[in-house]
Amino acid sequence: MEKRKVLVVEDDSLLRSLISEVLSGSGFSVSSAANAVEARNLISTFDPDIALLDIELGAGPSGLDLGEFIKSQAPHIAIIFLTHLPDPRFAGVDSVSIPKKSAYIRKELISKPGLLLEIVESVLRDETGKNMRHDLDPQRPFAALSKSQIAVLRSVALGLSNYEIASQRDTTVRAVENLIRRTLSAAGIEGDSTVNTRTAAARAYIEAAGFPVGNE
Structure with a gap:
């Protein structure tokens, strides 16, 4: 019986190796890529049954961009987005950008290798219920915030001043100042005697989505 094929796209080399080892050790044929460009070159030659895509892939196309490419050029390939981001708004887009029947899994919620394998098998069987869409979980971090509010929190976490944020947003x-004030109120973020509100906001963003890298 021919082995089922998995394409792993992850820019963290250690994590890419660990995921690949778990899958290959469970009988899958695995190929991996560090970015979207490498992955696109592999898709036609390797022809995977399923692709595990990190969303943040450094400079160049994101995992979401790669997902769109796969669904347009090779719709038979199942997709799992495996990411630290609570939902796609942290990458500047909405959850509607996630292709139908794809899974969206937060890395920190995968506590055991066996759970990852269960998810892969479920998606291959075309079984992607709500438990496979962590981006739609009402308890996810900052679920109540708008995409614009999340974007301004990201800018604060990057250390940008209000003037720099205003220039970036052309406002x-x-x-x-008003947007940040409303965002902090909606998120329930407050400073204290040891930490100012702006620092508290940066910490809250980083705890939810990791350190932001560069400007969008």
């Missing part, structure tokens, strides 16, 4: 400093 006024006053508008940014």
